[in-house]
Amino acid sequence: MKALLYHFHGIDDFDFSTISPEDLPEVQKAAESREYGILPTVYLRRENLPRLVEVLQEYHRLEQTNAVPNIAGFAIEGPLLGPQGGIPRAGRWFPSAKEWDVIASLGPLGLRYIVMAPDAMALDERIDAGPTFADLLTSFYEQGLRIAVGHFHREAPERSAVRLREVLEFLHSRYDSSPYLVLTDHLYNDTPRNFTHSWRTPQERVHREVELRRVLDPDWNETDLRELLGPVPAEMLRSARESLLYPCINFDGYHVDLEICRRTVEYLGVDRLIALTDHTEVATMAQEPLSRSDHNPLWLRDDGAVAAGSSGYEQQRQNILSIGFDDTAVHRMFVDNPVTAIGYRIKKGAA
Numbered sequence: 504m505k506a507l508l509y510h511f512h513g514i515d516d517f518d519f520s521t522i523s524p525e526d527l528p529e530v531q532k533a534a535e536s537r538e539y540g541i542l543p544t545v546y547l548r549r550e551n552l553p554r555l556v557e558v559l560q561e562y563h564r565l566e567q568t569n570a571v572p573n574i575a576g577f578a579i580e581g582p583l584l585g586p587q588g589g590i591p592r593a594g595r596w597f598p599s600a601k602e603w604d605v606i607a608s609l610g611p612l613g614l615r616y617i618v619m620a621p622d623a624m625a626l627d628e629r630i631d632a633g634p635t636f637a638d639l640l641t642s643f644y645e646q647g648l649r650i651a652v653g654h655f656h657r658e659a660p661e662r663s664a665v666r667l668r669e670v671l672e673f674l675h676s677r678y679d680s681s682p683y684l685v686l687t688d689h690l691y692n693d694t695p696r697n698f699t700h701s702w703r704t705p706q707e708r709v710h711r712e713v714e715l716r717r718v719l720d721p722d723w724n725e726t727d728l729r730e731l732l733g734p735v736p737a738e739m740l741r742s743a744r745e746s747l748l749y750p751c752i753n754f755d756g757y758h759v760d761l762e763i764c765r766r767t768v769e770y771l772g773v774d775r776l777i778a779l780t781d782h783t784e785v786a787t788m789a790q791e792p793l794s795r796s797d798h799n800p801l802w803l804r805d806d807g808a809v810a811a812g813s814s815g816y817e818q819q820r821q822n823i824l825s826i827g828f829d830d831t832a833v834h835r836m837f838v839d840n841p842v843t844a845i846g847y848r849i850k851k852g853a854a
Contacts, residue, residue: 653688
């Protein structure tokens, strides 16, 4: 296996957000032909939930006969996400308690994780005057479905950081503590920040050197990262070092500048990161059209918001090598770490 593509949105002609059960053999062939393991990541439109159930049911059936060995399961990005970011518009919505039950029930069928904003609700807030957010998390984890934190709200960074910590403490108090118990979307993106993390246009790149120095000149081991990076990025890095979550980072150079990627790898170590491509090969996502940027290899929504990347494993491998790491580090972040993370199974904590 060259890589486990742990979080990406489309291969060949297949947009994972709209695939049907009968597409799974062809998706398997595409992954096998490239020597990839894949974890297709779906933006879920509300009206597509029944079809996703059918896809997972068929995936589970095929998995039992080892007919899809290159497909490691599925993930959902959303629908409980912060309001900013270039997600497909129909991929952000607030499920009813009944719809959450359906999503949770997909855990045993191969839904490995769900990206969600941990600051969207307090743990004791109720859904439809019924279960609390804490109850929802429990229903996920009892059925083998983990969360990947991301797509934070941006209006109250301190509150977001506190709620992230509360979610982590809640889950680690109920289940065997492991760095793989809680996953993440990619670091720094769709997150309130105190710093500039990427320079994507010629106009932005004029300011890159000055703005980059503000982030890289301080010693991250000595400085207050809450002040330098912001409460949420600092909490994610702190929690990663404390083995409370397992973070991901994108090495395409445009989601996050490669020099910031380099510093993050140096700070956390290659044993604590998954390389996440977040790319697609298809010009649609969840039935919404995408176009290519004039300035970089990113896919854009019709309003210019970044929706996904187009740089897959080969380009990101070259980028990792270009910033001073070797193929051992590439293999660690693209194979060993994601394989271990996806293979982890939740264990109930001691009473």
